[in-house]
Each structure stands twice: as structure tokens, then as C-alpha cells.
Amino acid sequence: MPELPEAETIVRDLRPRLTGATIVDARVRHADILNPPLTPRRLAHGVRGRRISGVSRRGKIVIIELQHDLRLAINLGMSGRVVTSDAARAGEFRHIAVTLALEDGRAILYDDARRFGRLALHTPLSWRVRDASLGLEPLSNEFTAERFRALTRVSAVPIRNWLLDQRRVAGVGNIYANEALFLAGVRPTRRARTLTRAEVGRLREALRNVLVRAIAARGTTFSLYRDASGEEGGFYPALAVYDRAGQPCPRCGSGIKRIVLTNRSAFYCPTCQR
DNA sequence: AACGCGCCCTGTCCGC
DNA sequence: TGCGGACAGGGCGCGT
Numbered sequence: 001m002p003e004l005p006e007a008e009t010i011v012r013d014l015r016p017r018l019t020g021a022t023i024v025d026a027r028v029r030h031a032d033i034l035n036p037p038l039t040p041r042r043l044a045h046g047v048r049g050r051r052i053s054g055v056s057r058r059g060k061i062v063i064i065e066l067q068h069d070l071r072l073a074i075n076l077g078m079s080g081r082v083v084t085s086d087a088a089r090a091g092e093f094r095h096i097a098v099t100l101a102l103e104d105g106r107a108i109l110y111d112d113a114r115r116f117g118r119l120a121l122h123t124p125l126s127w128r129v130r131d132a133s134l135g136l137e138p139l140s141n142e143f144t145a146e147r148f149r150a151l152t153r154v155s156a157v158p159i160r161n162w163l164l165d166q167r168r169v170a171g172v173g174n175i176y177a178n179e180a181l182f183l184a185g186v187r188p189t190r191r192a193r194t195l196t197r198a199e200v201g202r203l204r205e206a207l208r209n210v211l212v213r214a215i216a217a218r219g220t221t222f223s224l225y226r227d228a229s230g231e232e233g234g235f236y237p238a239l240a241v242y243d244r245a246g247q248p249c250p251r252c253g254s255g256i257k258r259i260v261l262t263n264r265s266a267f268y269c270p271t272c273q274r
Numbered sequence: 275a276a277c278g279c280g281c282c283c284t285g286t287c288c289g290c
Numbered sequence: 291t292g293c294g295g296a297c298a299g300g301g302c303g304c305g306t
Contacts, residue, residue, distance in 0.1 A: 003299050032282090060300085077300055079284080095284085114283045116300055157277070166301080173299045222299060223286075242299090262278060265297085 002076040004138070004171030005214035006225055006233060007060045010082050013228035014108075015055040017084055018064065022103040023047045030097035033112060035120040046070065046121045047100060059134050059170030064108070069124045077116030079224045083109050087229045113224060134170040138207050143169070149200045152192040159195060159203075160188035160266045172207065175220055175242045178267050180206040182241045187273040188266035189259070213238065241267040 028040035054065040064072040085107040093111040100108040136143045163177035183206035219233030245258035249269035
């Protein structure tokens with residue numbers, strides 16, 4: 001997907017554009033992106049006439065906050081994109097699954113070629129449950145080296161896979177997991193519990209560093225990602241290892257290796273990462 | 275019960 | 291130009 005930096009970029013774009021706007025209708029073209037028990041009818045009924053009170057993020061989830069403490073939670077999957085209709089260039093968004101019409105004539109478009117994304121409409125209670133199922137926010141003060149270490153100590157999975165598990169740390173996906181492991185000098189295959197205290201400390205710093213830099217660059221466009229203005233992210237050229245198999249390591253010049261861990265690519269420098 | 279795997283679906287790219 | 295296979299920022303449900 002869109003990982004944390006891409007979701008954050010979308011949220012920052014949407015917030016000033018949508019806060020205070022009122023949704024007047026919801027049209028669903030692909031009902032399979034609605035998270036059960038949400039249906040087109042329930043979505044329309046739930047959002048119609050409601051004012052947008054804010055836009056926020058939890059992990060990779062974009063949250064459109066509505067009057068009466070309702071939350072429209074948008075998980076973008078691999079190819080999900082949220083744009084406002086005034087920003088969407090004609091012809092570029094050909095897989096619009098949901099359209100939320102606004103009172104002022106604009107609309108919020110949810111476009112998703114692969115339809116792996118999911119929309120959920122949360123009450124305060126159901127949101128509390130969902131929120132509790134997600135792990136630490138890596139950019140928050142709660143993401144301390146001590147907590148991070150306590151979580152890694154009890155898992156035998158390869159650290160790359162560990163980083164992708166949203167129940168432990170929320171928002172990290174395959175690109176930034178690989179980039180952070182490179183910056184920390186840790187091989188993707190290392191079992192989480194074998195990381196030393198120093199490595200966990202470095203990995204924490206690396207994660208925060210790469211996420212902050214990626215947000216500053218407005219995210220990474222690998223192929224389909226666009227921000228809420230319809231623009232590509234600028235972080236791709238800054239990637240050190242992701243999608244760089246065979247290319248020289250930016251630190252030592254060794255060839256970057258690609259391996260497969262649980263059916264997903266991992267990239268690393270065989271010299272710099274141990 | 276933690277973990278790996280297959281699968282969801284469409285688009286793109288590469289080799290033949 | 292066409293076709294098959296591999297691959298793609300994710301995550302759920304299943305079996306072990």
C-alpha cells in the first residue's frame with residue numbers, strides 16, 4: 001500500500017479540504033471493498049447529512065471523522081487512493097469504487113484497481129476494538145526502545161515479517177521495513193528475538209528516520225500510489241534497497257540482494273546487514 | 275496459539 | 291502483437 005507516510009500525506013492534504021464539509025450521498029460501485037457488515041445502504045445511511053469534523057490516521061488507516069463520533073476508516077490495501085474530485089485529473093482514476101458527494105458540489109473519490117482496500121464505518125465502540133487491535137505508532141512517544149525490545153523478545157519470526165505485523169507496530173509496510181533494516185544494519189531474515197539491545201535501538205531510530213523523511217518527500221510512488229491531490233510521492237529515488245536488486249549498495253557498493261520471505265520480496269545488502 | 279500459506283483482484287512488464 | 295508467468299506499498303482466514 002500506501003504505508004504510514006503515504007497515509008499521512010493523504011491525511012494532511014485532506015484535512016484542510018474536508019474539515020467542515022458535509023457529505024450528502026454515498027455511491028458504491030464495488031461493494032466488495034466494504035468491510036462487513038457494512039453495505040452500500042448502511043454506508044449511505046450512515047454518512048448522509050453528516051459534517052466532517054476532521055481527518056486523521058492510525059497506522060496505515062486514513063480516518064474521516066464525522067459528526068457524532070463516527071469514523072469512516074479507509075484501509076488502502078495495495079492500490080487504494082483517496083482524492084477529492086477537484087484534484088483528480090480526468091482519466092487517471094478509472095477504478096472508483098466509492099464516491100462520497102459533498103454539499104459544496106465536490107466529492108471524495110475512493111479509487112482502487114485491485115480492490116484489496118477496505119472501508120469500515122465505526123461507532124465509538126467498534127473503533128475502540130479496532131484501535132486496540134493495532135500496535136504502537138512508530139512516531140509516537142509510546143514507541144520506546146524498551147517497549148520495542150519487549151515485543152521483539154517474544155517472537156521467533158524473521159524481523160522483516162515481524163515489522164509487517166500491524167498488531168505490534170502499526171504503519172510499517174514492505175518498503176519501509178526493508179529500508180529501516182538497511183539503515184539499522186540488520187538482515188531481514190534475522191529472527192526478532194535474536195536482535196541485540198543495540199540493534200533494536202538502531203532499528204527504532206531507523207524506522208523513525210525513514211518514516212519522517214518519507215513523509216517530508218510526500219511518500220513513495222512505486223507504481224499506483226497518488227496523494228490526495230493526485231500527485232506522485234517523491235521518495236522513490238531515496239530508497240536504498242527496496243526494488244534495487246543487483247544495484248550497488250549506496251554505502252559499500254556491494255550488489256543488493258533480493259530474497260523471498262513468506263511470499264514477499266525482501267531486499268538487503270549482504271555486506272552491511274548482518 | 276504463533277506462524278506460514280493461499281488467496282483476494284487487476285495491471286504491468288518481461289521473455290518467448 | 292499476443293500470451294503466459296511473475297510480480298506488485300496488504301491483510302484475512304485457514305490449517306498445523
